[in-house]
Amino acid sequence: MASVVLSEAEKLYIVHGVQEDLRVDGRGCEDYRCAEVETDVVSNTSGSARVKLGETDILVGIKAEMGTPKLEKPDEGYLEFFVDCSSNSPELEGRGGEELGTDIANTLYRVFSCENSVDLKSLCINPKEHCWVLYVDVLLLECGGNIFDAISIAVKAALFNTRIPKVRVLEDEEGTKEIELSDDPYDCIRVNVDEVPCIVTLSKIGYRHVVDATLQEEACSLASLLISVTSKGAITSMKKVGKGSLDPESIFEMMETGQRVGKSLHIALQKILDEEENLGTSRPKVGFLG
């Protein structure tokens, strides 16, 4: 992970600040940086979103392709995640970013492994034969701390934006099935994102924990807890990262904070996505050149 080197005195300053609930940029321990969300930025995808959380910049594109269902779940579609970190810094180019990329992809698989997160049965076209596969590509444009949260927000926004074309299965006289795509480009099915979880990263700094750590704060924290929370506050998965240890008491506290913060995160994200949708075509497209 891209990280900064800090002097001991700087680290001490940050730790003492967190203790007093005043971080370096004036935020409290449970405040997020201002986030910018925009969907439909990449034109040749089924759905896309770009999220800027402070310095962190994430781009997610989702492509819906037809494939065969998995053997153990013949009447469901599935999601495939791929994360690319090569554009972030020279040390992550080529092979260097592979480790980080697979780490993030595995975390996303785990977060979405819960059965109710995405309605996979709606992605089925023909049981055992055809289904929709959603290929989710995550591009890490800039790492400014807290990439997991930003990625999960972007994935949820991109899923909200995804339009999968409606197909009909026609059966021939001989029994061969044909798939017909509807002519109307706006005739499509949407993915229901009500149960899609978002990741909240809680970093332990000193005796307290903070949400949305910057790169400098991540350098001061020895252990972090990644919690994926749905909009109703249910925790779907949990993962501990970092080389330090966590007390079970503090894990309970962090889980409670994660649930609380996760609910606010979902409310804010849903509000902005609805606002964007209501603006419709009158929304000024900013994209990358705004």
Add this chain to the structure above:
Amino acid sequence: MAAVTMRLPAVRAPLDSSAPRGGEKHLVAPGDTITTDTGYMRCGQRRRRGGGGVARLRAVLRWPLSLRRGHGTYVEDEKLIASVAGVVERVNKLVCVRALKARYNGEIGDIVVGRITEVQQKRWKVETNSRLDSVLLLSSINLPGGELRRKSAEDELAMRDYLQEGDLISAEVQSIFADGAVSLHTRSLKYGKLGQGVLVQVSPSLVKRQKTHFHDLPCGASVILGNNGFIWIYPTPEQKDDEAGGYTANLEPVPLSDREVISRLRNCIVALVAHKMMLFDTSILYCYEASLPHQIKDILKPEVTEEIILEARQRLLDLEG
């Protein structure tokens, strides 16, 4: 009590032509023509017959004789064109373009804030946002206690006790090597290792050159404006005694009131940088005073930033007269 704010991205508004700006500068982008001065003289085409009958042709040179071109320019189709985005500077006949976003180019006498990246034999490598790592020689530092003595072998072995990897120092540029690397020295009690505080990294072109770069702001914190773009904000030390070049760091917790001032200053500097305003003590102070009605964490919201910057800009223009 969590505060999560999300917004839709806003198109960056082009700077209003009626907005107050200080001084007219000739800004160019890569590819812009700087001048089409036509003071030409052909340097001529000569044919020389050397021994052996080989004919050599002297290259034809077309050169606008009245101008000499400097960095950031090139000649094409008898026009002088800029190759970087920046400000055109003319000194008599020399025309060059000083880039707006470039790495730090050291000049002798500059104050820099740097971070130690390596500890080598008899010197430290310091990162100062320049093309090459700067060098801090063991003979260029003040030892703890302020003593001036010849550095011995024990000092060489104990280098890491003075400055480790990751430490921040304030230093002055002593000389520049032939390859452009900068050699630093901390041979005064006001330079040395930095203690607790906050570092903000900005582009070097935004730091205004002034007589002094160490400021004790009246709001209750001190700031070092490094010429290399590293700004260091720290709580004003109470006693002004000679802390031996500051090798013994003060590790006591900084009081909350000082922390608020430092966080506010840090956000103000980030706001000034976002609007590409020059950083010097007065602009930072005006921005700080304009931000007092708002909460510290609100300063970075785009609408609040604009309001604060507008007020600060207006005050600066009134100051100029």
